[in-house]
Amino acid sequence: MRPTLYEFAGGRPAFRALARAHHLRCLADPELNHPFSRPDQHPQHTERLADYWAEVLGGPPHFSRACGGHTDVLVLHGGNGDISDLGRRFVRCFVAALDDAGLPADPEFRTAVRAYMEWAVADVLAHEEPAAVPAGLPMPRWGWNGLQ
Template sequence: MDESLYDAAGGRDVLVALAGAWHRRCLDDPLASHPFIHTDLHPDHVERLAAYWGEALGGPPDYSSLIADHSTVLRMHAGNGEHADLDERAVELFVQALDDADVTERVRPALVAWFRDAVAEMARFPGSAADVPAGLPFPRWSWDGPVT
């Protein structure tokens, strides 16, 4: 399939809506709110999150060209120990947010597979941000899974 997941999902507007819905659901959840209440979020957090997701799903490279690289993102998520319950809850809330953002059924299985992988990627360095190597490639995902 030549169409990117980004385009099939509906592009920037849908990903902003999805990121906003997921973020609201996380903030309202006793388990998933924990990472957000212990950090100062950028005022444009939802838009930046949507840009990261969009780039990962085959959209424009707005995140890596305008905001940060993948290693920086992993450092923001590193050093929090193991948190399998939180990771699973984040995926559950993402599935619910797909409804909130009216994401089409056709693209949902691929988005859920990508998000589950992305959550695992964010948990790769539980010990310390210092463990994250510089210059890691930006992860991209297609209908068939990770793009290498």
């Protein structure tokens, strides 16, 4: 049986390393720096982000148990206007952070997780109005072949 993307990546430690590397890349980006350096950012932001990505990519439900579900994520990140350039930058930082964190260089794995991140950014951009986000959206599940 094929492992989940979460398992293939190396589990929770791999996602923690990825979230830290991604955060550093975003801080270094002149446009992404502002939203990633806000003083009101949650002190466990990178850990929560790691748990969210891990859960979506086949890991345990640490994020949804502690922080809510997909609706909460969309409401939190919605309402920022046209941020498509920030979305592209976010994806570039994510892809580069895969190397920084030492995640597998396997082309199929990289294609799958990049496709997830592109989908996730588009999903956030599609929900510009936080008040219009439907309640109770299930956590997305992403596998080797995309959204499940």
